[in-house]
Amino acid sequence: MAELVRIRDLAVKFHTYEGVVEALDGVNLTINKGETLGLVGETGSGKTVTGLAILRLIMPPGRIEQGSILFAMDDDGYVDLLKLTEADMRSIRGSQIAMIFQEPGAALNPVFSIGEQLTEGILLHRRQEVVNLAIETIDKLLKNTSDLKGHLLRPLRLFKRSLYKSIREKPNRLLPRLIGRIPGVRIVLNGLQEEAENIAVSMLREVEIPDANRIMKQFPHELSGGMKQRVVIAMALSCCSKLLIADEPTTSLDVTIQVQIIELLKKLKKEFQSSLLYITHNLGVAAELCDRVAVMYAGNICEVASVLDIFKNPLHPYTKALMLAVPKPGEEPHAIGGFVPDALSLPSGCRFHPRCQQAMDVCKQTNPQLIEIASGHLIACHLFKGEQGASSR
Amino acid sequence: MTGFAFIWYNLKKSPLSIVGIVIVFIFAMVAIFAPLIAPTPEGHYNPYMIPRAGYSPTPEPPNAEHIFGTTQGQYDILYGVIWGTRTAFQIGISVIGAVLIIGITLGSIAGYFGGIIDEILMRITDIFLAFPALILAMAITIALGPSLTTIMLALIIVSWPSYARLVRGDILSIREEDFIQAARGAGSSNFRIIIRHVLPNSIYPVLIVASLDIGAVVLSAAALSFLGLGVPEGYADWGQMISFSRNWIVGTANNAFAYWYTVVIPGVFIFLFVLGWNLLGDAFRDILDPRLSRR
């Protein structure tokens, strides 16, 4: 099947002191393998919450109340992410699904160097690979024992090799883990660290960071915003190739840097063949980058279509209003009348009806379901009935 | 949520804050109604000196005449702890009040004007802070002669530097905020800016620390009195009374707790008083700190 992620009826509520906020109210979304899906909406529409929900990173007082998130595993089966144990979910985070956030400065830990933060993930998720590489390196060193240093270090290297081999066989053995804890002794594991660093450096080069070796030793506050975001992307992609969730990654950057990051993402997407869920409020960026676009409003998906269809033929009143609201040179901007609804007291029925020019009576009473009215074009609006009995897809 | 409702909601969420308010309120009542609860005997000229029922050095356990018993030298414990409440409030409020005024004034001047003035203040506070507080207080009390006023003066001298620095730090961070520049641009005088814009925004952390500190000040004063460096002997002060109990804590040969009342009762009063203020200070912080209270 071509689907990577299938979200059904996802509902997330925040139980705050002022009341219950229904951040997501029955969200249905599909992400296909290898595609870039744009999730577009205003602030407060619930797009970030959707991204966090996929990774099950919703913290109290938020709670995923209902729904299912089916994720394609390697063996062609699907698992419901919401039903996994925390331990299983953790093994998916960072390795199968990764997320990059809006503020790169906030995402990087200020007290650790870039290299440390990169290798941390690599050692966690690509341990086998790292161990194998380390063993290879040691084997090569052992073969070239012509000089004095080689002879002196031989016993140490042999010990390291057997240690690494035992890690390869049984990854969770106690002895290596103990060794890793003791400050002086853990230098023995530096072979692993070096290989991980090599991988990290190559990732930094992938994201087009100049002078990667030097950057490895630097700290987050020494980098510019654009560099930091590249590092964050490198961190996410260093271990993960299936789904990358990007939450407004360019919003806090200069426009010129924005363009670079977007080009970078395009290139990486092709290379790694991963799916990308690109969350943004910027329609222009969505047009640049995405294959399909989903429009969100107040916790509901309004319309989903290919990027061409969405821009050429928007059907939902909200989508149409969004397109009109983009300022064009020489024209007056058309703002959407009214305000985004207060999260605590959402309008009844269709969430958009108070601001909709074409609102009907039924819009006040029932919230429209997401239905497919044309191939690949879904919409949730009472104006469009679609084929009778068509199920939402 | 409006202001009041918000405060009430926060208080309800943490019962400890309510406990704190209740405790402090009870103590305040005790202090106010001290003459009614423990009336001063006729002819006793200074109500703050505990009346003695004789001169025997051995403490008497609680009985009908002395509800909490008497301590060494036959000082009535009930009288001592009740009037000691007044002493505690006196010390706490005077010291913190004075320290706030001094600290805020000096701190805001240093913080707002910066430059040399700031440097000088920082060095001066450095010097004061380098001195261990208790020793400085001890030195001052000895130099000036032990008495209630001396303790208060010593504690004021010892405590003001931290407040000045705290206020200075807050002001430094507020100073560069845009709305201050805006006020300056509109032509407000420096003084006006400080009073109307800078202070109201930086005062909350200081107030929180102050309310937490009332307890600490009372503890320090009690410690000084306990060490014999504070109020004269027989004064109604909790620390003083505990110092009386030093010789009696091991009790008699058969009963180690024979004289428990001499040490436990005044101690419980100190503990509850300080606890009440600490809880109150915590409550203030939870309410006044916008970041923490929005959940």
Place this chain on the structure above:
Amino acid sequence: MALEANIAMDFSTYLIRRLLLLIPVLIGVSILIFAILQFFSPVERAMLFVHSPQQFGRIDEIIEQYGLDDPIWKQYLTWITQIFHGNFGWSQVVGMPTLKAIGTFLPATVELAIFATPLIVLGGIYLGTKAAAHKDSFIDHITRVVAIVGWSLPTFWLGLMLLMVFYGFFSGLFPPERLSTAMNAVVHSAEFTRYTGVNFLDGILNWQWNVTFDALRHLVLPVLTLTVVMIAFIMRLMRSSMLETLGKGYVLTARAKGLPENIVINKHARRNAMIPVLTIAGYLFASIVNGVVITESIFNYKGLGWWAWRAAVTLDIPSILAFALFSGTLFVLTNLVVDLLYARFDPRVRLGASA
């Protein structure tokens, strides 16, 4: 290569600069002390220059000799020169020069501090972290209650109560003072070499285990008294600092990377949360000094704090002033160490940026 050399030089220049800064602060402290001194009569002030019992009899000559009736600035200069000659005065209360008194009583306080400080610092950090990580759980509530109760307890009262229970009621289980009479005799006997003055260590070095055991037994209550109040403070601070850190973006990122929870908390969050705790280290040190004075006086534990207390109560000014100078120096050095640690922990802090 050149870059690294530059950084190294920055560090040593920074160190030298900080140590040089010590001098003005100490001068300031000495001026402060001297100002207080002026409240005492000439006789009392003459005690500063007396360093043997014989001199004590000739106090009038001393007043004359050191010009204690002279104008203040002249007196200050005289006093300073005396200090530079190593004459810090005579401690009447223990009958020896104050410098010697410091040397005599320091090991006892060190012994106390060796046990109390790690308990306070490590215990406080650990418990504070645990409480924040399991917010609103049973452990969190217990920790908070213990913390606030501990912080409200008067140190001296706690000490007295502990004595009442463990010394009175449990007949001498954990006694006051440093050693029992018997062990004291052993320690001062000819066969026993006092290498360090720290009793439990000396006991081990002399292979006299009953001395060590006795010393430890006597340490239990003072250490407990000192620790309870201080640990409460650190716990609360650590907890609130951790709570703030746990809301930061990099913690969410760490979780999104799939790191196990204990690594998220202990590695990523805690390092950052400790920074504010480091800031109050200076204040903490001052509190410990206060606590030491009270604790040692209650348990008659003959260390520096006890000496300071006896000096204060008997109006022994030279001792008080020597103690004050000593702890003042210690305080400044502690601040220096803290600032260095700060620079190590937080790469954003450049050495030399003033607080």
